[in-house]
Amino acid sequence: MKNTPNLSTTIGKIRLKNPVMPASGVFAFWEDIAKLIDLSRLGALVTKSLRAKPNPGNPPPRVAEIPAGILASVGIQSIGFDAFIESELPFLRRFNTPIIVSLAGESVEEFVEMAKKLNSVNGVAGIELNLSCPNVKKFGMHFGRDPEMTKEIVSKVRAVTNLTLIAKLTPNVTSIAEIAKAAEEGGADALTLINSPLGMAIDVETWRPKLANITGGMSGPAIRPIGVRAVWESSKAVNIPIIGVGGIASTSDALEYIIAGARAVQVGAANFHNPYVMIEIIEGLQDYLIRKGIDDINKLVGCLITQ
């Protein structure tokens, strides 16, 4: 009988008991998912992006189904940074799982301010900078499309925090590797790839867009190849760990990302399809390692054979 293979890994200073965590935005509220799955079993908990001030988000309809996925434009509805820290964070602290707080500033200053405030908040392990929301007009993706801007935000936040700093990047660019490099140069400890690719869907009976925001971010299995490609390209360009996200709905999907170069993975829309999916993937990774006779998941990271 072999020993149980190692699933634990590290992202910056964060020790993860396994490489599986929810993607930011999936759970704005955690109360009901905590009734269905044990959040203590996850590698980390990633919050929905916090805004510096409360924001109502985009008008409905906010979601439409697309082939093997969804198109969504929630627009980062947020109760605001302070209210979240006071009313929602204590719930997440109950679980023996590192908390990664996602931040969505409307300016460089807002990112820096929120990161500073986190220095005096207990129980936060890391910051994920949302440099890439496709659904917020004023800012969002604009930051993450420009290497200089990406580097500036990351470095200014780096200057005020010792928490593990992760930059989440958009695939809606010509070269994601270039942006990944900029984030690394700015001092990021890790990268999360990818945010939602922009998409659009139309109701041909009414001639109206299916979302009130007209365009939205695509998620679900439909986008997985885009994410896997982005992780592979970026992993060759940077030396910091990458968290792969985009269309993961099964163990083999997670493995694709890991083999492409991701040290950890996030699961997004698949939680809506199957709320147990993250637990199933954790168990599936274990089974896979046993079947392959591999004692440590980290040995799989970037093991892609191209010749």
Place this chain on the structure above:
Amino acid sequence: MYRFLAEILSNECVAKEHYKLAFKAPQLAREARAGQFITIRYVSESFDPFLRRPFSIYRVDGDRVEILYKVVGRGTALMSRMRAGEMIDVLGPLGNGFWLKDDVDVVILVGEGVGVATVMHLAQDLYEKRKDIERVAFVGAKSPDLLLGTQDFKRFGVEVEALAGNDDWSYQPALVALLSRRIEGYRRNGKVVAIYACGSNHLLSDVSNIAARYGVPCQVSLYTNMACGIGACLCCVRKFRDATGGIVYKRVCKDGPVFEAKEVVWF
């Protein structure tokens, strides 16, 4: 709230494009309150269609739970082809149900199209627990063959007013007029009335206006596209008026799907 695999007991076409599906779910049958809902995923390896689909409970019968649905897209089209013995993945009960004050003399149910399902569960609940309350259902549909549930309402001791269009919405003004006259009658007799409605936005907003005019409490069950169904993703919000008259987004899945009609911003 829990997820389970359930065996389909029957799945029959009850009218053009309308089906009634029954599945075995003892715990859900015992615990679901009228107005709550479930989401269903077809047990398959495919991720297309991707999202779970929300359904009201039509009626429970022992271990059987019944839903009534209309084929409106790919998901429901696939569902309509499922057979007894096949399995579905069910999550529920979800959301808040209807609530009832003790001092009500008359409950008016309004069900339009498949919206009948939502208020049928309440009709069953009242039949089992509050037979002392007078119950009347206003059922509306675009054609006479789509007037669903009228026999089941009667079985649950509910008087039925059924109005159909001629493949159009023409019954709506008639339904609203009839509803008004009925409420005026109850008022003359000093009876306390409450309305519970599920249907199209147009009808619900008209019913809501009538309720406001006569000062009758009115609860509506709303529908939107949903993703998670458990209050997490914020995809299913609709506009509501808060206590100060400001506009707020609320989650239909978790804050509802039943709301006080007066809070809803209809258009």
